[in-house]
Amino acid sequence: xxxxxxxxxxxxxxxxxxxxxxxxxxxxxxxxxxxxxxxxxxxxxxxxxxxxxxxxxxxxxxxxxxxxxxxxxxxxxxxxxxxxxxxxxxxxxxxxxxxxxxxxxxxxxxxxxxxxxxxxxxxxxxxxxxxxxxxxxxxxxxxxxxxxxxxxxxxxxxxxxxxxxxxxxxxxxxxxxxxxxxxxxxxxxxxxxxxxxxxxxxxxxxxxxxxxxxxxxxxxxxxxxxxxxxxxxxxxxxxxxxxxxxxxxxxxxxxxxxxxxxxxxxxxxxxxxxxxxxxxxxxxxxxxxxxxxxxxxxxxxxxxx
Amino acid sequence: xxxxxxxxxxxxxxxxxxxxxxxxxxxxxxxxxxxxxxxxxxxxxxxxxxxxxxxxxxxxxxxxxxxxxxxxxxxxxxxxxxxxxxxxxxxxxxxxxxxxxxxxxxxxxxxxxxxxxxxxxxxxxxxxxxxxxxxxxxxxxxxxxxxxxxxxxxxxxxxxxxxxxxxxxxxxxxxxxxxxxxxxxxxxxxxxxxxxxxxxxxxxxxxxxxxxxxxxxxxxxxxxxxxxxxxxxxxxxxxxxxxxxxxxxxxxxxxxxxxxxxxxxxxxxxxxxxxxxxxxxxxxxxxxxxxxxxxxxxxxxxxxxxxxxxxxxxxxxxxxxxxxxxxxxxxxxxxxxxxxxxxxxxxxxxxxxxxxx
Numbered sequence: 001x002x003x004x005x006x007x008x009x010x011x012x013x014x015x016x017x018x019x020x021x022x023x024x025x026x027x028x029x030x031x032x033x034x035x036x037x038x039x040x041x042x043x044x045x046x047x048x049x050x051x052x053x054x055x056x057x058x059x060x061x062x063x064x065x066x067x068x069x070x071x072x073x074x075x076x077x078x079x080x081x082x083x084x085x086x087x088x089x090x091x092x093x094x095x096x097x098x099x100x101x102x103x104x105x106x107x108x109x110x111x112x113x114x115x116x117x118x119x120x121x122x123x124x125x126x127x128x129x130x131x132x133x134x135x136x137x138x139x140x141x142x143x144x145x146x147x148x149x150x151x152x153x154x155x156x157x158x159x160x161x162x163x164x165x166x167x168x169x170x171x172x173x174x175x176x177x178x179x180x181x182x183x184x185x186x187x188x189x190x191x192x193x194x195x196x197x198x199x200x201x202x203x204x205x206x207x208x209x210x211x212x213x214x215x216x217x218x219x220x221x222x223x224x225x226x227x228x229x230x231x232x233x234x235x236x237x238x239x240x241x242x243x244x245x246x247x248x249x250x251x252x253x254x255x256x257x258x259x260x261x262x263x264x265x266x267x268x269x270x271x272x273x274x275x276x277x278x279x280x281x282x283x284x285x286x287x288x289x290x291x292x293x294x295x296x297x298x299x300x301x302x303x304x305x
Numbered sequence: 306x307x308x309x310x311x312x313x314x315x316x317x318x319x320x321x322x323x324x325x326x327x328x329x330x331x332x333x334x335x336x337x338x339x340x341x342x343x344x345x346x347x348x349x350x351x352x353x354x355x356x357x358x359x360x361x362x363x364x365x366x367x368x369x370x371x372x373x374x375x376x377x378x379x380x381x382x383x384x385x386x387x388x389x390x391x392x393x394x395x396x397x398x399x400x401x402x403x404x405x406x407x408x409x410x411x412x413x414x415x416x417x418x419x420x421x422x423x424x425x426x427x428x429x430x431x432x433x434x435x436x437x438x439x440x441x442x443x444x445x446x447x448x449x450x451x452x453x454x455x456x457x458x459x460x461x462x463x464x465x466x467x468x469x470x471x472x473x474x475x476x477x478x479x480x481x482x483x484x485x486x487x488x489x490x491x492x493x494x495x496x497x498x499x500x501x502x503x504x505x506x507x508x509x510x511x512x513x514x515x516x517x518x519x520x521x522x523x524x525x526x527x528x529x530x531x532x533x534x535x536x537x538x539x540x541x542x543x544x545x546x547x548x549x550x551x552x553x554x555x556x557x558x559x560x561x562x563x564x565x566x567x568x569x570x571x572x573x574x575x576x577x578x579x580x581x582x583x584x585x586x587x588x589x590x591x592x593x594x595x596x597x598x599x600x601x602x603x604x605x606x607x608x609x610x611x612x613x614x615x616x617x618x619x620x621x622x623x624x625x626x627x628x629x630x631x632x633x634x635x636x637x638x639x640x641x642x643x644x645x646x647x648x649x650x651x652x653x654x655x656x657x658x659x660x661x662x
Contacts, residue, residue, distance in 0.1 A: 036446075076634075086637035089385060089446070090588060094637065097577055098630035101623050104576075108621030109337060226454040233447045271462035278455035282437075282448055290441035 007257045008141040013215070014260075015253030016149045017042065017207035017224075021231030022238075022249045023152070023159045024203030027196035029240040030163070032176035035200050036092035037077050039228025040099040045070050045208025047103040050115050050219035057119045062213065067205040073099070074201030078194045096228075103221050114220035122146075122217045146214035148206055155203070160242040172196050204228070226278070233281045237288045248284065255280045319589055319596075322635030330628040339620050347617050348610030358609065360493030366605035367502040367564065368393075368557040372583025373590060373597040374509045375553035381513075381592045382522040382546050383529060384438075388449030389554040390580025391456035392430045394573060396423035396555025397562040398460050401569045402468060404481025404562065412484035419485050420559050427555020428548050430456065435547030439540035445547070453580075464569050478569040487564040498564035503598075505556065510594040522546060554580065577626060582608075585629055588636045604629075 021038045028035035045066045052062035073095055081088040107115065125146040129139075163169040174182045175192040183189050207227075212219045230252050238245030255277040263270035331341035352362045372389055379386040400423035407415060433452065437443040461476075470479040487496035513519040521542055524532045533539045557579065566573060574580065586604055590596025611625035 036450075080634065080638050084638045086639075088637075090633060090637035093581075093584065094630050094634035097581070097633060098627060100577070101626035101630050105333075105621050105623035105627060108623055226451060229447060229450040229454075233451060236444055236447060268466060269462075271458070271465065274458045275455045275462075278451045278458075282433075282451055282455075285448065286437050286441050286443050289437075289443040293442035 003261060005137055005140045007254075007261050009144075010257035010260055011250065011253045012141065012145060012149060012153075013253075014256040015250045016145075016152045017211045018227055018231050018234065018249040018252055019152045019156065019246050020148075020203045020207035020210070021200075021228055022234050022245045023155050023242070024200035024207075025228075025231050026159070026235050026238075026240040026242060026245055027163070027172055027199045028193075029235050030173045030176045031193045031196035032179070033082065033193050033197060034088055034092070034232075035077065035197055036089060036229070036232060037073065037095040038200060038204050038231055039224055039226065040092075040096035041070050041073055041201050041204035042208040042211065042228050043096075043103065043222070043224045044073060044099040045205030046212035046223060047099070047106075047208070047219055049205075049209040050117065050212045051106065053117055053120060053213050054115050059213070063206075063209050066209050067202055070201045070205035070208070071198060074198045075194075077201075078197045082190055082193045082197070100222055103219075107221065114218055117213065117217040120213065120217040122215065125214050146210065148210040148214055151206065152210075156242055156246045163242055168192075168195070230277070230281055233285050237285055248281075251284065252277055252281055315591055318639055319591065319600075319636075322632050323589075325635050326628045326631035329631055330624055333627065334620055334624060337620070339618060344614055344618050344620050344624075347613055348607065351613040351617075352606035352610040357491075357493045360490065360495040361609050362602060362606045363499050364494040364496065364564070364605075365608055366601040367496075367499040368561040368579050369582055369586055369601040369605055370502045370506055370598060371553050371557035371560070372579050373586030373601050374506065374583075374594065375550045375557065376580075376583045376587035377590070377592040377594075377597060378509070378513070378522065378553070379546055379550045380526075380587055382525040382542070384525075384543060384546060385446035386431065386434070386449055386547055386550045387446055387584075388431060388434060388452055388456075388580075389550065389583055390574065390578045391449070391453040392427040392551045392554035393558035393561075393578075393580050394460055395430050395456055395558070396427040397558030397566070397573055398463070398478070398569045399423065399426045400555075400559035401478055401481055401562045401566075404485035405479040405568070407485075408482055410482075410484055415482065415484040416487075416563060419481075419563055420556060423555040423559025423562070424552045425555065427551040427553070427558065429551075431547045431551025431554070432544075435544045435551075438547070439543045445543075460569070461571060464571065468569075470568065473568075476571055480568045481563065485563055486567060494565070496564040498560045501560060505553070506594055506598055509553075513594060518545070554583075557583075577629070582629075585633050585636075588633060 021042060024041075025035055025038050048069045049062040049066035052065045053059065056062065077088075077091055077095060080086045081091045107113065126144045127147060127150065129143040163173070171182070171187050172192045172195070174185075175187060175189045176196075179189050208224070211223065211227075231249065234248035234252065235245050237248045259273040259276045263273035266273060327345070331345070334341040334344050351358045353359055372393060375389045375392075376386065400419040403419045403422045404415070407418065410418075430452070434443075434445045434448040437448055438445040464478050465476050468478045470477050487498050489496055513522070521532070521537060524537070525539060525542060525546075529539055558574075561574070561579065562569070582604060586597055586600040589600035589604070590598070607625050607628070611622040614620050614624065615622040
């Protein structure tokens with residue numbers, strides 16, 4: 001029982017940053033801009049939030065500056081990748097390298113290998129939901145997460161509404177599906193692409209704050225460990241649909257939670273358990289794409305991507 | 306357009322991003338109260354103007370030439386093999402294992418075995434995304450990016466457990482046998498591996514410029530639908546190119562193991578890693594073998610220089626990683642396009658914005 005509730009709690013815990021990245025990345029996916037800078041944006045959010053928290057001790061300020069600085073990266077990405085039509089994959093990779101280099105540079109000047117927040121007690125961030133918190137199994141799973149975790153799960157619903165029930169969402173999708181017809185209808189294609197990338201930057205910044213300040217109270221370089229790419233894989237599997245893509249993000253959370261909780265019993269092989277989540281995502285990606293590919297081939301609709 | 310003009314444009318397109326990146330890097334250096342010019346001078350002096358320094362630069366360029374080629378071969382065909390880093394690590398790791406666990410062998414044969422194992426490992430690891438791409442249409446970029454993490458974790462597991470050298474104070478595999486090591490020339494670090502890299506470069510030049518495969522990969526990169534329509538088996542070509550790329554990555558890893566590292570540590574390929582450096586080199590060199598050679602030497606100079614920056618100034622050597630990132634960022638945009646000059650481009654964007662507004 002204890003193990004089960006631990007695994008379920010950790011599932012939510014590990015899903016959160018990926019869900020946020022998925023929400024952020026799928027608007028760009030739908031707008032036909034492949035944003036592989038999710039990783040770097042998340043890292044930047046984590047770094048700036050921890051740095052500001054280290055010096056000021058103010059959580060609102062650190063969240064604000066983390067979001068603001070990540071939006072700057074979103075703008076750089078958009079200007080070079082959308083306005084100047086640079087190769088978005090290359091721009092994204094560059095941002096991933098730059099954010100990690102800047103963090104390393106600053107930490108080298110500060111003379112530390114990682115930033116540990118002494119002034120933060122992460123237990124204080126955990127929200128204990130009054131009524132549900134009392135329910136035996138459910139309470140220990142759902143209650144006791146930091147605020148951004150709840151925000152992420154609410155965000156799935158919000159992104160669904162934004163994507164399918166508002167004019168904004170429709171225009172983003174139209175801009176992505178057929179740029180020429182969209183602009184012939186008077187839709188400002190670039191405006192919607194910019195917006196899609198900036199939503200991504202915003203969500204990734206929050207994911208970074210969650211990863212560093214809220215959960216661990218410390219920052220180490222490259223702590224995002226490929227979560228941004230996992231989010232991209234989840235978006236691909238779910239074809240950019242909010243709920244479906246988020247389900248794949250949660251699937252990764254399950255894999256990670258299982259790996260963490262079961263590795264205790266594995267003894268010396270426990271190091272191998274870290275690999276499982278990545279392998280599972282590749283396998284799922286292969287199965288989902290394989291089925292899609294077969295359908296396309298059988299129906300003979302165009303060439304497969 | 307005349308060929309000469311085009312060449313000037315492509316050179317300018319490579320140099321402008323470098324200049325911009327160095328200017329921004331200089332501002333950052335000035336921002337922390339150091340002199341950017343003297344920092345850059347140390348970088349230049351220590352990596353180009355002394356004979357030992359220059360030979361070291363060539364030495365560190367050797368694996369970069371090969372990883373640059375590994376990236377170029379796929380990028381040019383619009384395949385994004387981001388797994389060069391992982392393929393290189395795997396190749397280097399098992400080349401190192403063969404180097405350490407085989408004893409009393411003819412030195413030449415020993416090196417050949419290590420290279421063969423490295424190449425084989427690189428190819429095997431590249432085969433996974435290649436088959437997934439060709440048979441299921443899985444995006445190869447996402448797969449290779451994720452498998453890199455899985456590979457790093459797997460090798461961490463192997464080097465801390467099964468293959469750990471217990472006599473070493475930190476996590477490392479046993480040092481390879483003397484027969485598997487390349488000997489150095491004089492006081493510099495330069496070894497035969499550099500000349501192997503040059504031979505590989507010449508072979509790849511012939512493959513990319515003169516062979517049928519080279520023509521096909523250019524066609525594949527320019528228009529995959531057309532290539533398929535005229536009867537090219539794009540799936541098969543994808544696998545061949547990925548295997549070639551993986552083989553090169555594995556070769557680079559094995560060579561780096563035998564000429565520089567001699568054992569696998571957790572920071573085997575450094576930060577951000579030889580595979581990632583290869584990406585910058587391929588972009589900088591415009592995916593052409595000669596461009597890659599120049600870019601690799603240039604970038605290697607940056608790298609050897611960065612250690613000296615750390616030694617002789619107070620500037621953290623991460624500045625070089627920052628400059629590298631900025632170069633890639635600016636390289637993504639062609640400042641001078643094929644048929645318009647830079648000013649027309651700016652004007653056009655202005656006009657677009659006006660039209661949009």
